[in-house]
Every structure is written in C-alpha cells, then in structure tokens.
Amino acid sequence: MSGSVNVSAGRPYLAIPGPSVVPDPVLQAMHRPSPNIYAGELVEMTATLIPDLRRVARTAHQAAIYISNGHGAWEAALQNTLQPGDRVLVPSSGRFAIGWSEMSQGLGVETEVLDFGTSAPWDMDRIADALAADTAHRIKAVLGVHVDTSSSIRNNIAGLRHLLDETGHPALLMADCIASLGCERFEMDAWGVDVMVSASQKGLMVPPGLGFVFFNDKAAVARKALPRISRYWDWAPRANPQEFYQYFGGTAPTHHLYGLRAALDMIHAEGVENTWARHAHLARTIWAACEAWGADGPLRMNVPERSLRSHAVTALRIGSPLGTELRMWLEQSLGLTLGIGLGMAPSSSPEWHGFFRLGHMGHVNGHMVMGLLGGIETGLRALNIPHGPGALEAAAAAMAGH
Ligand SMILES: *Cc1c(COP(=O)(O)O)cnc(C)c1O
Numbered sequence: 001m002s003g004s005v006n007v008s009a010g011r012p013y014l015a016i017p018g019p020s021v022v023p024d025p026v027l028q029a030m031h032r033p034s035p036n037i038y039a040g041e042l043v044e045m046t047a048t049l050i051p052d053l054r055r056v057a058r059t060a061h062q063a064a065i066y067i068s069n070g071h072g073a074w075e076a077a078l079q080n081t082l083q084p085g086d087r088v089l090v091p092s093s094g095r096f097a098i099g100w101s102e103m104s105q106g107l108g109v110e111t112e113v114l115d116f117g118t119s120a121p122w123d124m125d126r127i128a129d130a131l132a133a134d135t136a137h138r139i140k141a142v143l144g145v146h147v148d149t150s151s152s153i154r155n156n157i158a159g160l161r162h163l164l165d166e167t168g169h170p171a172l173l174m175a176d177c178i179a180s181l182g183c184e185r186f187e188m189d190a191w192g193v194d195v196m197v198s199a200s201q202k203g204l205m206v207p208p209g210l211g212f213v214f215f216n217d218k219a220a221v222a223r224k225a226l227p228r229i230s231r232y233w234d235w236a237p238r239a240n241p242q243e244f245y246q247y248f249g250g251t252a253p254t255h256h257l258y259g260l261r262a263a264l265d266m267i268h269a270e271g272v273e274n275t276w277a278r279h280a281h282l283a284r285t286i287w288a289a290c291e292a293w294g295a296d297g298p299l300r301m302n303v304p305e306r307s308l309r310s311h312a313v314t315a316l317r318i319g320s321p322l323g324t325e326l327r328m329w330l331e332q333s334l335g336l337t338l339g340i341g342l343g344m345a346p347s348s349s350p351e352w353h354g355f356f357r358l359g360h361m362g363h364v365n366g367h368m369v370m371g372l373l374g375g376i377e378t379g380l381r382a383l384n385i386p387h388g389p390g391a392l393e394a395a396a397a398a399m400a401g402h
Contacts, residue, residue, distance in 0.1 A: 008335035015372050016339035017149045017179065017313040017359035019201040019208050022259075026205055029262035030255040037252045046257055047241045052264040056181060056204075056272055057196060057214050059188035064238035066211040067253045070178040070199035073211030074103050077174055077197045078141075079233040080215070080223045084108030086140040089130055089171070091122040093155055094148030095343025100176060101143065112139070118151045118344055119302050124159055131167040140222070141172040141195075146186060147179040150343035152303055152315040152357065154184060161192035172219055178202060181212075182267055183279045183312035183361045194219045203275075203312065205266070205362040206259040215239075266363075276311070281399070282360050282369045283311040288391075288398035289373045290316065293380065295388030298322065302344075302355075312361035315341070318385070320354035326379050327356055333382070336375040366399055 014021060035042040050063050057063070066072050082088065087110040090101040098113065105111045114126055122144075131139070142164065147154050157175050164173060174195040177186050181196075182203030188196050193216075200210035213235055215223075223235065232249045267275055287306065293299045302315035318326065323341060330336040341355020360369060373395050380387045 006333060008331075008333055010335055012335045012337065013368065013371065014337045015359050016337060017202070017357055017361060020203070020205060020359060020362035021364065021368075022207060023205055023263070023266060023363040025266060026259045026262045030207075030259040032255070032258065035254055037254060042252065042254060042257065043244075045261055046244055046252070049257065049260055049264065050241050052268060053212060054214070056264070056267060057177070057188045057198070058186065058190065058272075059196070059214050059216070061189065061214060061216040062220065062235075062239040064213045064215075064235035065244075065248075066213070066233075066238070067209060067248055067250075067256075068199075068211035069201070069208050070176075070197070070211060071099075071103070073178070073197035073199055073213055074100050074176070075107075076211065076213045076233045076235060077195050077215075078104050078107055078109065079230050080213070080226075080235045081172055081174075081195065081219055082107065082109050082140055083226055085110065087112065087134075087138045088141045088143055089127070089134075089139045090114065090143045091127050091155070091160075092116060092148075093121055093145070093153040094118050094151035096148045096150055096176065096178075097143070097145045098343070100145065104143070110138075119153070119304075121153050121308050122155050122159075124156070124163060127160070128163045128167060131163060131169045131171070134169065137170055139169070139171045141174050143174050143176070145176040147177075147184060147310040147312055149179040149310075149313050149357075150315065152310045152313045153308055154180070154310045157186070157193060158191040165192075172222060179310065179312050179361065182272070182275055184310065185276050188214060189216070200256065200260060202361045204260070205263045206256060209253060209256045210260060278365075279311040279360070282364060282366070283309065283314070285366075285369055285395050285398040286314055286358060286360060286373065289376070289395040290314065290391075292389070292391035292394045293376075293387040297386030297388065299380075299385075299387055312359070313339075314358040314360065315344075315355065316357065317341070317344070317355050320350050320352070322354065322383070322385055323356045324353035325383055326376070326385070329383055330375055330379045334375050334378065336372065338376075370395065370399065
C-alpha cells in the first residue's frame with residue numbers, strides 16, 4: 001500500500017527483461033481472424049519480413065524464422081553447424097552463456113566454457129590463449145552472448161572476431177543477440193559474425209513465440225557439410241522466402257507474423273540507429289538514479305563500469321530479502337513489475353531474494369523510465385530501505401541531457 005491507499009489500478013507496467021512491453025500497434029495487428037496460410041495477404045506479407053529483419057541485424061545474408069523462443073533459436077544455430085564430437089568455445093559472463101553451452105552439450109558437442117563470473121566481461125587474453133592452444137582447430141564455433149540478460153554485461157562481439165582473425169582460427173563466430181537486437185548497436189556483417197540468433201519478445205516487441213537465426217555463406221557451407229540435419233531445425237528451406245509459408249515445419253505462426261510486421265514498421269519508422277540512441281539515453285538515465293541510490297545503503301549495480309553495461313537491462317543487488325520485498329511491494333502497490341535476479345544465487349537459497357533486474361528494452365520511452373525510477377524511489381522509502389539522496393534529480397538531469 002502507498003500510505004493507506006492502493007494505487008495499483010490503471011495500466012500495469014511490466015519492466016522485466018523479456019517479455020517486454022508489447023506496443024498497441026503490434027497488439028492491434030495481431031487482433032484479427034485467422035488468415036489463409038496458403039495464399040494471399042499473409043504469404044505476401046511474410047515475404048516482406050526477411051528484408052526488414054536483415055536491416056535490423058545489419059546483414060545482407062540469410063535469415064530463418066522458427067516458431068520457438070530464444071532457446072529454440074539457440075538449438076537451431078547449433079543444429080545447422082555442428083555434429084556430435086565437434087567442439088565449441090563459450091566465454092561466459094552470466095547465466096545465458098551457460099544456458100547456450102548446456103544446449104550444445106545436450107547435442108553431444110564438446111563444450112569448453114571460459115567462465116568469467118557474473119559481473120565481469122570476457123577476458124580477451126584468456127579467449128585468445130584458448131584459441132591459440134587449439135592448433136588442431138577442433139573448435140568449430142565460438143558462442144558469444146552479446147548482452148547477458150542475467151548479469152547485464154555487454155560483451156565485445158567485434159573483439160571476438162579480431163581474436164579469431166589474429167590467431168587465424170577458422171571457427172564460426174556465433175552471437176546471441178536475443179536481448180540486444182533492436183536495442184544496442186550490433187553490426188552482423190561489419191563485425192564478421194557468421195551466425196546470429198534472436199527472438200521476438202525483447203527488443204523486437206512481439207510476444208514470445210518467434211525465433212530468428214541469421215547466417216552467412218561460411219555458416220551455410222558448414223551446414224552443407226553435415227551428414228544429417230534435423231528436419232525441423234534445418235534453416236535452408238526456411239531461408240527461402242518463396243517457399244517460406246510451407247516451411248514453418250507446419251502451420252505458419254500467423255498472428256505473430258502480423259505482429260512482427262507492425263513491430264518492424266515501428267523500428268524502421270524510428271530508424272535503427274535512433275532506437276539504439278534511445279536505449280542508450282534511457283539507460284544512462286537509469287544508471288544516474290541507481291548510482292545515486294547506491295551512494296548510501298545496500299543497493300548496488302551489478303556492473304560497476306558504465307562502458308560494460310547493457311542499454312537494455314540492468315541487474316542490481318540489494319541484499320536478501322529486500323530484492324523480493326521491493327519487487328512484491330511495487331507490483332502490489334503501484335502496478336509496476338520488476339524482473340527477478342537470474343543466475344546470481346541458486347533459486348532455492350536465501351540469497352536469491354537479494355537481486356532484481358530492470359528491463360528497458362523495446363517499447364520504452366522517457367516517461368516510462370521516469371515512472372519506473374519514481375516507483376523504485378517510492379518503494380525504497382515505503383520499505384525504509386536506506387538509499388542515497390537525489391536519485392530522481394540525477395535521473396531528470398540525465399534525461400534532460402545535463
Ligand atoms: C531471453 C534470452 C534468452 C532465452 O530466450 P527464451 O525466449 O527465454 O528462450 C537467451 N539469451 C539471451 C541473451 C536472452 O536475453
């Protein structure tokens with residue numbers, strides 16, 4: 001309760017790092033009778049999606065759409081490039097890198113994880129050493145998570161390409177941009193990424209249910225060299241827009257496709273570079289408040305260094321049980337839902353209740369962020385959690401560009 005009055009009625013705000021807020025034009029585009037999947041408008045509209053997805057990913061190469069979440073896109077990327085006994089290198093800055101590595105293990109791929117913990121970026125020297133040590137080139141792919149949504153670290157994907165080039169290592173460079181696509185600068189072709197995976201429900205602003213795999217010619221050659229490939233995950237037929245509607249491995253995800261069309265229209269109307277700039281500005285505003293709160297009391301940002309922080313998600317620690325208490329209070333009293341902590345402590349441990357995350361990806365603007373920060377300030381005060389002063393003033397100054 002805020003004082004004695006509950007002020008949670010009104011439009012709820014889900015500020016978790018995925019699924020993100022779905023824009024009204026996307027919801028409206030999805031609100032329609034089932035279309036014919038074999039001919040007509042849906043088929044024609046679907047063919048327009050791939051070029052516009054490519055423009056978001058900054059690639060001239062191919063793209064496949066799956067009816068899946070991000071985990072499915074992870075699996076698709078691995079299924080099309082690797083076979084049991086192959087080896088992958090996975091530098092890790094959080095839970096999602098570990099998740100992708102577990103998926104490759106499940107496919108019988110030898111998986112070498114370089115674990116850099118949950119609040120540090122990749123150590124490029126150690127990755128270079130691991131590549132240089134692999135003189136037999138048994139490593140077939142390096143799996144890099146661009147933004148690890150658990151830690152909110154943003155890693156240097158272009159730097160991985162430099163390491164591969166410097167060591168003359170032929171491994172494929174694969175990037176997970178599930179949290180970052182449409183939010184953070186990412187240049188698939190300029191950065192030399194061979195395979196990139198993403199999903200619909202974060203920066204792309206569509207409900208969960210679509211997975212995307214972008215791949216270049218080098219990755220397509222790796223796919224052709226495989227002795228067999230799972231029919232469902234095979235990207236070759238899916239990347240052919242003419243046959244697209246027959247190759248969803250079954251029925252097309254009709255309403256999601258309409259939602260995606262509307263979302264891509266919004267992204268390209270704003271301009272991809274402008275979406276990156278918006279996310280960066282909103283992130284700096286959030287950091288200004290979090291740094292001020294953290295000047296006194298228990299709240300700390302998980303990533304101390306600004307240049308390593310994601311623009312799409314912010315992970316925080318506040319100590320158990322305050323993280324859970326703050327989340328519960330904000331949801332029940334203000335209608336504002338923050339994200340749980342992920343990968344920082346076992347979910348069965350008391351420490352688990354000491355973490356939370358803010359999602360600021362996709363359909364988020366200035367007044368939403370100020371409302372988010374004002375809500376947290378209110379919760380800290382209501383729960384008597386000590387915190388540094390001036391957070392909202394600092395946020396306003398950052399938002400105003402002062
Ligand atoms: C959300 C996310 C995933 C997993 O996506 P799901 O749709 O939940 O399967 C993987 N990687 C990153 C970086 C993510 O943010």
